[in-house]
Amino acid sequence: MDELRTGYADTTFSNGYEFTQGRGYQLPEYPFTAPAELLEGRTGEHPIVIVGAGLAGLTAACALATYGVPAIVLDEDNTVGVKGASSRGICYTQKSLEIFHRLGVYERIARKGIQWSVGRTFAGKDEVYSFDLKQQSAYNLSTQPPFINIQQFYIEGYLVERIQELGGVELRWMNRVTAFEQDADGATLSVTTPAGDYRIRAGHVVDASGSRSPFRQWAGAAVTARKGDDRWCIADVRFSKHPPVERHTWIEAPFNENRAVWQHLMGDDVWRIDYQMAPNCDPEEVSREEVVRERLRRQFGADCEVEIVWVGPYAYRSECVDAMRHGRLYFVGDAAKVVSPFGARGGNTGVADADNLAWKLAAVQKGRAPEALLDSYHEERHEAAQQNVLVTNRTARFLRPADGIEKVFRTAAVGLAKQFPFARQLVNTGRMAIANPYTRSSVCEKTGGQSVQNVAFQWPDGTRGVVNELLKWADGRLLLLVFGDPGRAGLARLRELVQAAPLRCVQVLGPTDRPGALEHVRDPEGHLQGACHVFGHAWALVRPDSYVAATGESVDAAVIQAVARALAANGDA
Amino acid sequence: MKVPTSMKTTLNFQDADAFYEQLLDAHEGLDRDRSELLNARLILLLANQVGDAEVLRECVRAAARPPE
Numbered sequence: 001m002d003e004l005r006t007g008y009a010d011t012t013f014s015n016g017y018e019f020t021q022g023r024g025y026q027l028p029e030y031p032f033t034a035p036a037e038l039l040e041g042r043t044g045e046h047p048i049v050i051v052g053a054g055l056a057g058l059t060a061a062c063a064l065a066t067y068g069v070p071a072i073v074l075d076e077d078n079t080v081g082v083k084g085a086s087s088r089g090i091c092y093t094q095k096s097l098e099i100f101h102r103l104g105v106y107e108r109i110a111r112k113g114i115q116w117s118v119g120r121t122f123a124g125k126d127e128v129y130s131f132d133l134k135q136q137s138a139y140n141l142s143t144q145p146p147f148i149n150i151q152q153f154y155i156e157g158y159l160v161e162r163i164q165e166l167g168g169v170e171l172r173w174m175n176r177v178t179a180f181e182q183d184a185d186g187a188t189l190s191v192t193t194p195a196g197d198y199r200i201r202a203g204h205v206v207d208a209s210g211s212r213s214p215f216r217q218w219a220g221a222a223v224t225a226r227k228g229d230d231r232w233c234i235a236d237v238r239f240s241k242h243p244p245v246e247r248h249t250w251i252e253a254p255f256n257e258n259r260a261v262w263q264h265l266m267g268d269d270v271w272r273i274d275y276q277m278a279p280n281c282d283p284e285e286v287s288r289e290e291v292v293r294e295r296l297r298r299q300f301g302a303d304c305e306v307e308i309v310w311v312g313p314y315a316y317r318s319e320c321v322d323a324m325r326h327g328r329l330y331f332v333g334d335a336a337k338v339v340s341p342f343g344a345r346g347g348n349t350g351v352a353d354a355d356n357l358a359w360k361l362a363a364v365q366k367g368r369a370p371e372a373l374l375d376s377y378h379e380e381r382h383e384a385a386q387q388n389v390l391v392t393n394r395t396a397r398f399l400r401p402a403d404g405i406e407k408v409f410r411t412a413a414v415g416l417a418k419q420f421p422f423a424r425q426l427v428n429t430g431r432m433a434i435a436n437p438y439t440r441s442s443v444c445e446k447t448g449g450q451s452v453q454n455v456a457f458q459w460p461d462g463t464r465g466v467v468n469e470l471l472k473w474a475d476g477r478l479l480l481l482v483f484g485d486p487g488r489a490g491l492a493r494l495r496e497l498v499q500a501a502p503l504r505c506v507q508v509l510g511p512t513d514r515p516g517a518l519e520h521v522r523d524p525e526g527h528l529q530g531a532c533h534v535f536g537h538a539w540a541l542v543r544p545d546s547y548v549a550a551t552g553e554s555v556d557a558a559v560i561q562a563v564a565r566a567l568a569a570n571g572d573a
Numbered sequence: 574m575k576v577p578t579s580m581k582t583t584l585n586f587q588d589a590d591a592f593y594e595q596l597l598d599a600h601e602g603l604d605r606d607r608s609e610l611l612n613a614r615l616i617l618l619l620a621n622q623v624g625d626a627e628v629l630r631e632c633v634r635a636a637a638r639p640p641e
Binding site for chain 1: 609618
């Protein structure tokens with residue numbers, strides 16, 4: 001049993017539409033305490049208010065807490081997870097795990113969750129292709145694994161406890177926002193609680209209230225939406241079989257009337273089996289216990305004992321707001337965009353949204369950057385949102401081709417994939433989420449915009465360090481890594497720059513290089529350099545969210561420009 | 574030398590008549606469904622031979638616009 005008061009409980013079968021029911025898990029409950037505003041009968045004033053204590057909201061809150069920036073979190077419920085039901089997201093990417101490592105909850109996630117890197121795709125009885133992410137260079141540098149599967153509420157619970165430990169961020173349970181308005185100076189929120197109603201005046205409002213966010217309408221955000229007729233039904237089960245710890249996907253599963261099936265392991269030995277249903281089927285019928293048990297029997301055999309933890313029928317949809325920033329309001333996570341679950345591009349991009357926004361809010365709060373920096377949140381994360389919508393829609397179309405020629409092309413692609421290697425790439429059962437690059441950000445140079453993996457290096461005393469420790473040392477400032485010897489003039493310039501800008505600088509040396517007059521670390525295997533996407537004598541300007549803002553070769557005026565630009569302080573804002 | 578590629582609109586076949594004949598022969602005796610599948614497979618195979626994203630884009634666009 002984990003130290004968090006959360007865990008697997010007696011199985012109770014229930015069903016419902018869109019993740020709203022099920023009692024297979026006991027979730028922690030957090031007490032309601034009457035906020036100061038109610039006790040003192042006044043309107044509260046807070047620089048940052050986060051609405052929604054889900055994955056994205058809690059990540060933002062925890063990141064702000066690590067930067068020492070105060071915030072208020074309002075949540076309408078008194079628990080993590082959904083109304084005492086179950087897990088939503090299950091699959092967390094390396095980038096998310098690196099962020100969780102920086103926030104101090106990774107070790108607990110790694111203990112509870114399941115690591116995997118192998119995925120296999122089947123059509124009928126044949127394996128069409130497989131991959132092992134551990135073998136891919138995009139993943140193998142980090143000290144975090146490619147993926148960990150774990151029920152979402154565990155991560156949320158760990159974040160809650162971490163936020164409480166860090167202090168500075170106030171979590172308000174059973175506080176529901178009922179209205180929002182904003183002007184040039186701030187926003188006003190109306191909040192209702194069991195002890196009465198109150199108002200808050202906020203400098204910035206982070207909307208992490210999920211896919212049914214009321215803020216979209218309150219702020220007048222336009223939403224591009226697309227709704228398919230594809231229906232799925234999840235069964236989270238524990239059973240006497242022990243399939244391999246791999247992602248298995250069937251495009252046409254013989255045991256599911258030749259429709260698709262997903263099979264994935266989570267914590268507590270719970271397996272998620274996700275079945276594609278007939279289009280426009282009745283969600284209540286397909287999630288009836290007998291019907292679910294019959295499906296499981298067809299897949300695992302009559303002799304397999306099955307405990308059903310949770311059943312959830314759902315329909316895919318995709319939505320994206322027109323802008324991630326509306327004045328004082330920032331959309332993060334599902335409030336900003338909703339995608340189908342293929343490739344784990346929902347929750348993971350919410351985590352990245354939160355991490356991107358948090359350091360910028362912190363930099364502005366601490367007077368290290370002008371408010372213009374916050375516009376880059378939209379530029380960067382909207383690009384990511386649109387990319388994720390695009391990629392998941394393509395997968396959805398492959399998995400649910402329209403009758404007629406779309407179906408013909410899929411049959412052609414699957415058939416060719418069995419015969420020729422090239423066609424495996426056409427079989428689209430989901431493209432796993434990545435740390436989205438930023439190609440049109442006003443605060444990244446053309447040489448920047450890529451994520452830096454949390455690789456290992458050596459501290460001067462020979463002990464092992466990782467990138468996140470350097471970022472922690474930089475404490476919300478930019479981090480300039482200088483590889484090799486920048487020369488006497490370069491060193492002088494760097495010393496000046498560190499005095500003038502919110503920046504920490506460290507020299508990165510090979511195994512035998514002599515240190516200059518800067519703080520230094522060693523990178524004997526070149527992993528840090530590889531992670532920063534540079535070679536030889538070079539510099540990399542790394543942001544608190546572990547993205548490079550810019551890279552370059554010689555330490556000259558370009559470094560100074562890059563620093564100013566990374567903070568939106570280059571004058572034209 | 575790297576030059577921007579674009580869709581060829583002049584003759585590139587080594588033997589256009591022979592290819593045309595092969596294509597018709599391959600479809601001979603197939604019902605509509607099997608013919609459609611053959612075409613789809615052939616398109617995917619040929620597209621992989623081309624590879625170049627811009628050329629493929631132009632080809633799809635050109636194919637979608639028959640003469641008036």
